[in-house]
Amino acid sequence: MKIIVVGIGNPSFGDDGAGFEVIKKLKGKVATCHLLSPSLELLEKIKGYDLAILVDAVDIGLKPGEIIEFSIEKGKNKERFGGLTHTLSMEEIVTTGYELFPNEMPPKVIFIGIQVESMPPFKKGLSTPVKKAVEKVINEILSLC
Amino acid sequence: MRKAEIEPITRLEGHGKITVFLDDNGNVENAFLQVVEFMGYEKFLQGMPIEEVPRTASTICGVCRAVHFSAALKAADQIFSAEPPPAAKKIRELLLLAHHIEDHTEILYALGLPDFICGPTAPPQERNLVGVAKKVGKELVKDILQKRFSAAKIVEILGGKPVHPVAAVPGGWSKKVTEEEKAEIEKLSDDLLELGKMTVELFKEVVVKNPEYSKLLKEESFNVVTNYMGTVDENNKVTYYDGTQVVVSPEGKEIVRFKGKEYLDVLAEKTLPWSYAKFPYLKQKGWKGLEDGKDTHLCSVGPLARFNASDGYSTPLAQKAYEEMVEFFGGKPVYNIFAYHWARAIEILNQAELIKELLKSPELTDEKVVTPPGKVTGEGVGIIEAPRGTLIHHYWTDENGFVTDANLIVPTTINNGSIQVAVRKAAKYFIKDGKVDEGTLNLIEMAHRPYDLCLACATHAYPGHYPTNVIVYKNGERIKELRNY
Numbered sequence: 001m002k003i004i005v006v007g008i009g010n011p012s013f014g015d016d017g018a019g020f021e022v023i024k025k026l027k028g029k030v031a032t033c034h035l036l037s038p039s040l041e042l043l044e045k046i047k048g049y050d051l052a053i054l055v056d057a058v059d060i061g062l063k064p065g066e067i068i069e070f071s072i073e074k075g076k077n078k079e080r081f082g083g084l085t086h087t088l089s090m091e092e093i094v095t096t097g098y099e100l101f102p103n104e105m106p107p108k109v110i111f112i113g114i115q116v117e118s119m120p121p122f123k124k125g126l127s128t129p130v131k132k133a134v135e136k137v138i139n140e141i142l143s144l145c
Numbered sequence: 146m147r148k149a150e151i152e153p154i155t156r157l158e159g160h161g162k163i164t165v166f167l168d169d170n171g172n173v174e175n176a177f178l179q180v181v182e183f184m185g186y187e188k189f190l191q192g193m194p195i196e197e198v199p200r201t202a203s204t205i206c207g208v209c210r211a212v213h214f215s216a217a218l219k220a221a222d223q224i225f226s227a228e229p230p231p232a233a234k235k236i237r238e239l240l241l242l243a244h245h246i247e248d249h250t251e252i253l254y255a256l257g258l259p260d261f262i263c264g265p266t267a268p269p270q271e272r273n274l275v276g277v278a279k280k281v282g283k284e285l286v287k288d289i290l291q292k293r294f295s296a297a298k299i300v301e302i303l304g305g306k307p308v309h310p311v312a313a314v315p316g317g318w319s320k321k322v323t324e325e326e327k328a329e330i331e332k333l334s335d336d337l338l339e340l341g342k343m344t345v346e347l348f349k350e351v352v353v354k355n356p357e358y359s360k361l362l363k364e365e366s367f368n369v370v371t372n373y374m375g376t377v378d379e380n381n382k383v384t385y386y387d388g389t390q391v392v393v394s395p396e397g398k399e400i401v402r403f404k405g406k407e408y409l410d411v412l413a414e415k416t417l418p419w420s421y422a423k424f425p426y427l428k429q430k431g432w433k434g435l436e437d438g439k440d441t442h443l444c445s446v447g448p449l450a451r452f453n454a455s456d457g458y459s460t461p462l463a464q465k466a467y468e469e470m471v472e473f474f475g476g477k478p479v480y481n482i483f484a485y486h487w488a489r490a491i492e493i494l495n496q497a498e499l500i501k502e503l504l505k506s507p508e509l510t511d512e513k514v515v516t517p518p519g520k521v522t523g524e525g526v527g528i529i530e531a532p533r534g535t536l537i538h539h540y541w542t543d544e545n546g547f548v549t550d551a552n553l554i555v556p557t558t559i560n561n562g563s564i565q566v567a568v569r570k571a572a573k574y575f576i577k578d579g580k581v582d583e584g585t586l587n588l589i590e591m592a593h594r595p596y597d598l599c600l601a602c603a604t605h606a607y608p609g610h611y612p613t614n615v616i617v618y619k620n621g622e623r624i625k626e627l628r629n630y
Contacts, residue, residue: 010204011204012201012204036204036210039251040251040255040290040293040294041294041297043290044294044297092273092274092275095275096273096274096275096278099275099278099283100278100283100286100287100290101287123189
């Protein structure tokens with residue numbers, strides 16, 4: 001199975017760099033790619049793979065370091081799809097991909113989110129709970145490969 | 146007095162809030178867009194070696210990847226007394242133009258045009274790129290996206306790394322363009338030229354030829370009459386990487402021309418208690434409040450401002466499109482905010498043509514791409530045209546090149562006053578007798594979308610979108626709540 005792991009986030013903004021840290025440690029073991037924020041580039045990167053795993057920092061009121069995971073392939077993301085931003089939302093990008101490139105998109109797209117503790121500007125390095133979460137996520141991804 | 150809040154606004158980088166104040170009859174008394182997040186980048190850059198700043202500054206924003214990079218780089222050249230060789234200047238210009246195209250394309254097709262193609266009052270779930278594909282055809286949108294990726298690919302080839310360019314060095318570029326790379330960029334640039342032509346035509350078909358939207362383009366309520374700033378070449382045509390900054394009055398008469406540090410004599414900044422963002426204005430006119438009109442001190446930047454401040458574009462197809470737009474409006478300056486999207490479409494064409502011209506230059510593949518650093522001057526100003534408008538980076542360093550102070554004036558900040566006027570005018574136009582629904586709210590948001598606000602940074606943690614939440618108050622009591630999610 002061809003797998004790509006996409007780390008999303010800005011390593012210059014504390015825990016926002018969680019996704020980047022995950023793919024940094026997975027390099028050489030699986031195909032990886034880094035994006036600072038969700039953009040249409042994502043489609044170009046994941047087209048042609050069987051499984052795309054998107055790892056991103058989340059700030060949805062969980063305990064710092066807590067991990068959430070869900071599939072966002074077509075049909076599973078409708079309730080979250082809606083509302084647009086200057087940078088497009090992940091669901092919108094993935095949904096757009098399935099609409100326009102149905103044969104090239106990975107049949108499965110998994111989203112893994114790590115709850116942040118803090119995201120101070122231009123401060124590199126992760127908080128302790130997010131560091132621990134990064135290790136957990138890496139092990140989980142390696143178990144899928 | 147009743148208060149309607151739109152919080153947070155959708156389709157923007159960063160956080161913001163629109164507050165609309167209604168009078169007792171339910172009509173709009175005033176409206177503001179408040180920036181509620183402040184990142185303080187200038188402070189964080191202090192102490193950093195200036196050669197690191199372009200790469201770091203490029204991560205300020207996940208969208209504007211080449212613009213802070215380019216402006217900081219130009220400032221770093223001055224700090225190290227290292228004028229880049231011609232090849233390096235051309236590489237930088239090429240990178241910036243390709244970035245403009247990818248950014249403008251995303252803004253137009255995914256964020257701006259859905260309002261017109263899917264309809265301004267369509268629910269947000271339909272008013273997006275997928276909705277555009279349903280209306281104009283999947284194949285066309287696929288083609289547009291593929292062509293946009295060609296611009297992204299050029300940024301990647303030149304920048305040395307996907308997403309954020311890393312090939313910057315003060316005094317030039319860290320790698321030359323090989324003949325193979327040039328050949329690949331040439332092939333990719335064919336896509337960009339096609340994209341430019343398609344976009345200008347599509348805009349005319351969908352917006353200009355549609356009687357309802359054509360009326361909006363000429364509706365005085367959407368005129369924001371200000372001074373306009375842009376960067377021009379020696380023939381007074383729009384340019385992006387290097388040139389002279391020019392400001393024209395609301396009548397289109399040149400007020401001032403400046404370069405580098407002279408911006409300090411042109412722009413002043415006002416802080417208002419209700420917003421973290423500053424309000425730049427023309428120093429020579431003095432602060433006159435958030436009002437537009439012939440005497441205004443407010444200054445706009447971005448595609449329409451470049452259109453107004455210049456004598457058009459240096460390339461033939463874009464110039465032809467410019468003349469058509471001038472004819473439609475019966476002259477210039479053009480004040481209508483929706484015309485920003487039209488100028489943005491023309492710029493894609495202009496930038497593609499400029500890329501084609503740059504590729505003809507034999508200097509592009511020169512071996513010499515860097516000038517060694519000289520004496521540390523301690524100060525540098527980099528000014529470029531970003532997709533959203535004129536961007537100024539000003540740095541001061543110690544004798545070793547470590548940043549001691551920084552001043553960043555970004556286009557959204559320069560446009561801040563104009564945006565307030567646009568939001569207020571739209572609110573007054575669309576909210577009558579207290580009637581506020583989801584459709585109305587999008588119509589108000591449409592008034593700031595042409596400016597393509599970039600309020601914060603690349604920190605974007607999921608869910609990554611900010612649904613609109615509106616609360617209507619009457620005499621301090623909450624009487625209605627609306628959501629678009």
